[in-house]
Amino acid sequence: MHNTSAELAFRAFIEDRFCFALPLDLVDNRIEAHAPIRQYHESFQLELNELESNLDTSKPAYIVLRRGDSLTFITYVPYRAKEELRNLFLERRHSVVQQLGARYISYSIICKEIAEITDARSWVERDAEALSLSTKRIQCDKKESCGCSEHSKSDLEDVEYRKNKCRLCDRRMKNKISSEALEALRELQTPCTAVQMFVDVATETLELSYIRNGIIPEHVAATLPNDRPSFTFYRHPDTQLLYFIFHSPDDATVQERMKHIMAIPGLINVHSHDRNVHVDQKIEIHDPDDLVFEAKDERIGRFRSVYLRNKFEGTESTYDNLEADKTFYDKVR
Structure with missing residues (x-):
């Protein structure tokens, strides 16, 4: 799966701090890099909005995302994609990271819905979880020995898949x-x-x-x-x-x-x-x-009020098929 062009694209992405995201694909067992998405906006959410048009609800992808001084490697495997494609991207994600250069990447995550990537609230949740794990590691480091699963010597944090608490329905x-x-x-x-x-x-x-x-x-x-x-x-x-x-x-x-x-x-x-x-x-x-x-x-x-972010926790609105849709989405793994 060696691919010099993809590695060169990744190196160029690392050096150009005005690049926000680098979409990657697997084509004939090779990594193919697409045009990077550059930073044009004043907020993280607006940058994520630019990324949304590059994602397909039925096509897996890899994305390298820049957040400040760190890079996050995203394995996007939407539930509407063919199972064999999802499995392929999941099986190859570690080798792709190693080929690009694991030392440059801080986090590796799995996402199954576009909103898990393009909604800033998802990143806030993941940041909170990462902080909690970091605190636990510091406590572990103070002990002479530790065998907990969260304690790793690697600089790369493999978060895998974490389901959002906020369903991001809006x-x-x-x-x-x-x-x-x-x-x-x-x-x-x-x-x-x-x-x-x-x-x-x-x-x-x-x-x-x-x-x-x-x-x-x-x-x-x-x-x-x-x-x-x-x-x-x-x-x-x-x-x-x-x-x-x-x-x-x-x-x-x-x-x-x-x-x-x-x-x-x-x-x-x-x-x-x-x-x-x-x-x-x-x-x-x-x-x-x-x-x-x-x-x-x-x-x-006289109408039913909708949720405003600064008034209610969560973002869901009630409608007739809400429970049926919730059951459907909860079955997605």
Whole structure:
């Protein structure tokens, strides 16, 4: 499985600290390196978002990921991939690490879902576990002898597979969002700015309706469409609170309503949060005349509230098939 080109690509990746990730593949029993992903963003999560488009839910891969001064070797074996492919990548992962150069790699992990790689919360969990293991090793080092399985003399930490405590449902089930809508979220730090979106039912993509600057609170209601549901973000000039308005008119179809309800967790918890946009108050109304900007401990309106990251532990939303889906995902090993 010797492959000089892959080794050269890895050496170049090590030397170029502006490279964030190096995707690798096994082709005809050889390691094949793809183009590295460079660092362009100000946050770790946004860098992970760039990596997501390089991952396939049915194709295994190896990824070398840079975090500060350390490199993590990821063996990605999605449950939808063919079993023989998953087994191949798992069997070869140690030899690939050795061929590239184990001395350069700090951690080796196994991931089975894209979100386990591309959601920063997964890394926070793994960091906490690594800290716990490190503390245990320090305690072991103080003893004359230690035979615990966690105690290793190797500099490479093989974490293998650890199931997330947080199920990351919002990122796994998030809707696609247009580039225009995504960029519009950045404008919401400015008071009197409103950004409105809707779900294209045919494509299930979040699309931008408008960006408006300098709009006073009394004029926001007039921008809510009466023929379909909409999501409107508004930064209040007096309180500086960011409001999220879900308007679901009575004339909207059941399909439109459900598509929009299901899109809320991903929009608030993932797309918005990734752009450092944090909703302070959620308003849910059927009629524009019901729009009142208030500051309450709970959401305003009649719909079931979704989870906001800074209010609830976890990110799951309740829907009819939640338990069935949970059972399915729990069987994935």
